[in-house]
Amino acid sequence: MQVPLLDLQAQYATIKEDVLRQINEVLDSQRCIGGPKVEQLEKEIAALCGCDFAVGVSSGTDALLISLMSLGIGPGDEVITSPFTFFATAGCIARLGARPVFVDIDPQTYNIDPQRIEAAITEHTRAVMPVHLFGQMADMDPIMQIAGQSSLAVIEDAAQAISSVYKGRRAGSIGTCGCFSFFPSKNLGGIGDGGMVVTCDEALYRRLLILRNHGSEPKYYHKFIGGNFRLDPIQAAALLVKLPHLDKWSQGRRKNAAYYTKRFEDTPVRTPAISPDCVSIFNQYVIEVPRRDELLAHLKEKQIGCEVYYPVPLHLQECFSYLGRGPGDCPQAEKAAGRVLALPIYPELTDEMKAYVVDTILEFLD
Numbered sequence: 410m411q412v413p414l415l416d417l418q419a420q421y422a423t424i425k426e427d428v429l430r431q432i433n434e435v436l437d438s439q440r441c442i443g444g445p446k447v448e449q450l451e452k453e454i455a456a457l458c459g460c461d462f463a464v465g466v467s468s469g470t471d472a473l474l475i476s477l478m479s480l481g482i483g484p485g486d487e488v489i490t491s492p493f494t495f496f497a498t499a500g501c502i503a504r505l506g507a508r509p510v511f512v513d514i515d516p517q518t519y520n521i522d523p524q525r526i527e528a529a530i531t532e533h534t535r536a537v538m539p540v541h542l543f544g545q546m547a548d549m550d551p552i553m554q555i556a557g558q559s560s561l562a563v564i565e566d567a568a569q570a571i572s573s574v575y576k577g578r579r580a581g582s583i584g585t586c587g588c589f590s591f592f593p594s595k596n597l598g599g600i601g602d603g604g605m606v607v608t609c610d611e612a613l614y615r616r617l618l619i620l621r622n623h624g625s626e627p628k629y630y631h632k633f634i635g636g637n638f639r640l641d642p643i644q645a646a647a648l649l650v651k652l653p654h655l656d657k658w659s660q661g662r663r664k665n666a667a668y669y670t671k672r673f674e675d676t677p678v679r680t681p682a683i684s685p686d687c688v689s690i691f692n693q694y695v696i697e698v699p700r701r702d703e704l705l706a707h708l709k710e711k712q713i714g715c716e717v718y719y720p721v722p723l724h725l726q727e728c729f730s731y732l733g734r735g736p737g738d739c740p741q742a743e744k745a746a747g748r749v750l751a752l753p754i755y756p757e758l759t760d761e762m763k764a765y766v767v768d769t770i771l772e773f774l775d
Contacts, residue, residue, distance in 0.1 A: 469590020661756025
């Protein structure tokens, strides 16, 4: 049996006609930059997150970048973040000449450990960027308290966590701003790159609008150096079709996660630890196992899709060697990098496919 890590064709088959109709509306209108589709998506994402404002941008990476830019973060500044995340989190900090400061993770949730943040704050610290990894939000209350005590901005990297919940609040709504990715593999994925920034700060919202269009306001007059960070209306059109399905798809992922977790009880497999304060959307279902790399090869041989998120923590990446960090500096992130493995979790999985995944893993570990 073949079980892909993700099957976007199965999802697309259920919404194909609606997507094509929305895209044709954009093409017929020839409003190919901005326009009503982008504005409608911004309003609907803001409402979903419980925020006052949303700004569509060109990717999740650019959502992080433009948020940092809008807060004036640059050379000489420091931003505290997690070493166990996709590269863009720290890459955007470094691109602006600021310094990423890596704080180790909670070994249960893989999110940044709030208890370690305060010790990392210096006179140069300007912001904290927690990552809501694998669909579960970071422990935001202590993060916000620590940030507030030092007057730091909080940028939620919610690329993997759209609609996830922490103590009744949605991802992106707690910090200074929240950043989302619409990369096709996300729970709410486009048909290419796209992203969104949400906020309740109107002044920040106004700066974001200006910066995403080369810093121009009015046209051809530039108070700021921005960039071309605009969300394509064709992406907005596809996302408007998918958005009403998001909760159902996330529920399907939670159902599949519950099946896996139940089947892996009393086995060597460590399943995701979901905080009682959180509702996860399971952007990934990540297990910890001994002999991870051997199991990875075995699953691929059995035609089961799987992936390691992430094999090298950011503090050990060659491009960040100038920061002077090394092995042993973030031991929990390093341990996770050697043991984690993501399994297929998309809602279109059949019972037979899930059973095949679990049976194959348990047979290998027996």
